[in-house]
Amino acid sequence: MIVGDQKPLEEIWEMIKNQKKVLVFGCNTCVAVCHTGGNKEAEILGSMLRMKAKQEGVDIDIKDSGIERQCEHEFYEKAMETLEWPDVVLSIACGVGVQFTAEKLGNKPVLPGLNTTFMGSVDSPGLFTEKCQGCGQCILAETGGICPVSRCAKRVMNGPCGGSTKGKCEINKELDCAWQLIVDRLKALGRLDDYEKLAPIKDWSNERSGGPRKIVREDLQV
Amino acid sequence: MSVKTPSKLEMILSKGHLAVTSECGPPRGSDPEAITKKAELIKDYVDAINITDNQTSMTRMCSLAACIRLKQMGLEPVLQMVTRDRNRIALQSDILGAASFDINNILCLSGDHQSFGDCAKGQNVHDIDSMQLIQTVRRMRDDGKFLGGDDIARPPRMFVGAAANPFADPFEIRVPRLAKKVNAGAEFIQTQCIYNLDKFEEWMKGVRDRGLHEKVAILAGLTPMKSAGMAKYMKNRVPGMDVPDAIVKRLSDTPKEKQADEGIKICVESIQRLKEVPGVKGFHIMAIEWEEKVPEIVEKAGLYPRPEV
Structure with a gap:
């Protein structure tokens, strides 16, 4: 599977702080297995960013959502309405998902919330190692x-x-x-x-x- | 033994002399004297001088340019070339550049990982590995062909060497690994610095058991210790290095101002012992930033004067 590492909150904040409506968008396959980019992680990251916005006194509407896989057309069908709403989408899929979502959305900005790191295995809970390039x-x-x-x-x-x-x-x-x-x-x-x-x-x-x-x-x- | 190249190193080995090589590290700058001065110190005491290629991944003057400086002094360079920094185009191109100056010896290496040096954030190349570089040079020389298959006008005439580390792990493949390098086309070997002589002799026995010592000239690598601190550093910090506790203790038990002399003594004693090991065809003395000591080591080890060929 593809393993990703979430970007530091500060880096994500710098990307979104001037936006009004942000959707944190998870991908529930590979990057959900490594607990960095799944729909659950989208929910957690969404709350953290809402807290950050509150701390900074910035008015941003931040929601979260997700689909099963951001790299295939069919999974987007039910999500297109949700994806209409934000000014920008913060995708926490791998680089493939970020680009595919951007293609689907035309001229709406799609930002990466993860650093895609490697193709690897789950050696033990919480330990992921590279196995293929x-x-x-x-x-x-x-x-x-x-x-x-x-x-x-x-x-x-x-x-x-x-x-x-x-x-x-x-x-x-x-x-x-x-x-x-x-x-x-x-x-x-x-x-x-x-x-x-x-x-x-x-x-x-x-x-x-x-x-x-x-x-x-x-x-x-x- | 017939020679295949104009290499002086090959000639000396073919005549049955114990060869002596040493090395000079190029400077972290462009001053040519940094190389020529080091070479002046050792030139009458060695048969050939290796020029290292960005050793420990620190950016330095290139090996090829420094080899050309030696050539202009009438000396015999060994061009060290690592596969870390150049793809197959650049490697073949630099080999031709070296051949155009009649640089007749090459040592094929993979190179230390870039994370040890000053460009830890850089890419490494490793398009081919050190064994494949040996094959590449042999193909260029013997078949007169590029890797791509085209003919080379005036092919390089290089005596082809490789490194061997008898002390790296896993030990059981250390002899098979040498066999693999010989099979790839290596004609001489310069080993990792030897401090654990027992282990080296065990490796040499394995080498002789397979008759490899008759197919490749093995030059035993030695680096004199300047101090007990250096011995500890080599033991604990340098990958693939085997420094027995006895060496560290011997230096630590020596008063600080005498440790350098003791280091030279250990080095000379090692050469004396290694001379008796069947299959050892010479010595590669790597006195790191201590080139001025090479003449003393060579003389004390009874390897001076060097043969005229």
Whole structure:
């Protein structure tokens, strides 16, 4: 799922303080799982901003709402009326949701309430870690199911680098060395010999470097 | 052993001499004398001089320009090149630039993470990694081809090196990792600074068991300690460094004003012991901001005078 981190209240306040009618708009899928951008969080953020407005003595009408997913047309159908009301929408979806909402609303400003951080998993309650960078050419079969593109700070394809110490990364003693994990997994799978296979120079053209990506499925188009 | 390049380092190794290399870190400024003065201090005591490439991710004068300065002094540079800061276009382009000045040695590295340096908010590139850089240089040299497949007019003639850290984890893949670098095309290795000699010897045994010492020239890396403080710092703060407690204790037990001399003594003793390790083909002495001590170390270790080739 996509993990996001709510922007500091002060930063959000600076964005909205000169507005009259603000709708805090949640997205109840990925960012609800990490408790930063769901409809419940929209409600909480709405109250915090109303308190802030009161403290600052500023007259803003702040409401909250949300939909299941801000990245698909169908979920907007019932929400369009609500979205008519504000001067600006503060979307707490990921960057995809913010942009998609902006496209739906034409010339109404849509502001981001989250910093979209990564694609990751819920390792334990309250702990989310990055697992994929969408490089467009998956190599997990070669690396024992552990991704060096997203989990190695140098995205080394033939690791580990010389900075791997006691299973941890050179940049942070809290961070697992992805290549230690890969070696451990290959060993567990009885495939340690595969470690010596040189990874070919990667084709990054399917990644960000190749420009914005799209997938067309003609069989699904109407 | 036949040579494949005009490299003096390769020639010395091929004749069976123990090679001695050292390194100079370029300045954080544009004064060419910062490099030429360091080189003057050590030039008669080493066979080749590595120029580091923005080491510890601190922005410095570029390695290539500093290598050209050495070349203009008639010296033998080893161009260090990290994959952190350049994509495959820039790497190949800089290799050709170096080759145009007949810089005949390259050391392929991934580089410290940028978070250690002065541009912690910058991007890193890592389009290819250090093993793939080795492959790239070998392809450019041996096949005369760019990565894109086109022919290179006047291909580079570089002796290709890589780093090895026998002390990083996981230890069990330290020898396989060297095998991988050799397989990628590495012809010489300069190791991480060795303080834990027992562990290094264990690694070398693994290297010999697989016959890797016959395929690649291993230069043992050494950095003399200036003080007990430095030993503690290296032990606790530098990633991938293995400094045994005995070394820290030996320096701590030495009066402060004598610690530097003791550090040199430890370094010389280490070289003496490592000379006896089969498969060690030379020494890479990294006297960090202490280049003036290189001649003393080389002399005391019985590695002076350097052979004429």
